[in-house]
């Protein structure tokens with residue numbers, strides 16, 4: 001017997017809205033609390049604890065008996081809980097593993113779930129996710145049946161004691177995080193310089209979020225930290241930023257620190273150099289990144305056969321791109337617009353791609369070039385075809401531009417799991 005996830009989610013939320021006390025600080029997090037709980041109904045809901053847990057379990061069992069026909073459906077991906085009910089996740093393309101998990105992980109700054117797809121496919125179970133962009137949360141929910149919690153600082157900020165943090169964030173083996181990169185990325189740094197804003201760690205909004213990761217790691221002591229960031233992290237502030245990260249991980253935390261810049265273009269048809277960091281609690285474990293060195297993949301491999309005409313850029317935009325490219329090339333600064341070579345990998349997909357597509361315009365015979373479609377962007381990042389795309393085009397471009405290359409992360413994670421699990 002299995003409980004349909006969507007119905008269970010709806011009825012528990014309705015029960016909660018009937019006046020169950022949720023601390024003010026977490027009131028907006030109810031969908032996250034309930035959906036996280038449905039992934040592990042043996043345990044008590046995060047934040048709320050065992051009184052609510054017992055109540056929800058009793059309520060769902062009783063509700064199930066009353067609404068037997070509609071509520072219980074037997075499907076494959078369900079799993080059994082202490083109270084004898086299973087939750088059915090077959091409406092979601094990436095259901096949690098129904099077997100005993102090989103390891104548990106948390107998905108911080110989850111975006112649309114690139115790390116999660118990779119780690120789940122290796123037998124991992126996600127026990128906590130957080131992401132503060134509402135559109136990314138919606139996409140994440142549609143794919144995994146879980147609303148990530150919002151701002152990480154609700155769990156790590158000044159008012160939260162170590163004991164509260166330890167209780168709120170479940171124990172886990174791998175902490176995965178592609179932490180916000182704008183303060184370190186080349187484009188981010190020059191835009192911030194132009195606006196005379198802070199960048200790197202002094203950027204209070206985003207750069208400093210590394211210290212939130214550090215605080216979680218200090219208290220929860222997972223076996224592994226698996227982090228990803230832009231290539232420029234290595235060079236930022238003359239190498240001082242990466243040195244600070246390394247020192248914090250090695251000295252404050254007492255973990256080992258391995259880092260490598262890897263280009264994804266032999267795994268997916270996109271030039272994407274990223275900085276990957278793997279850190280072990282057990283310093284005796286020796287780690288080497290997988291060798292990623294095949295032939296670069298051609299962009300044509302992932303193109304849709306007949307995308308809608310709406311992706312073709314206007315004459316005005318194309319002329320504007322060309323004029324600016326000529327001007328910028330003569331000054332040696334600024335952007336240049338590229339018509340892609342279909343036999344080579346695409347340029348790096350960035351979050352602003354949807355604005356005008358200048359990083360990668362697909363040539364078309366007898367027409368102006370076109371933007372990549374959201375599905376093509378998903379493929380450039382190695383997301384499976386079953387991935388449900390963000391609802392709006394601009395959101396899709398932004399989210400895929402920020403996400404990780406799933407199969408590459410999987411290759412690194414595979415090496416990690418060989419070492420540890």
Ligand SMILES: C[S@@+](CC[C@H](N)C(=O)[O-])C[C@H]1O[C@@H](n2cnc3c(N)ncnc32)[C@H](O)[C@@H]1O
Nearest residue numbers: 109110111112114131132133151152178403404
């Ligand atoms: C580089 S992206 C990570 C993308 C993700 N790895 C993926 O595969 O889709 C960083 C994410 O952190 C989120 N973010 C920024 N500040 C945050 C905060 N304070 N708390 C939670 N998430 C935050 C952003 O919305 C963004 O989606």
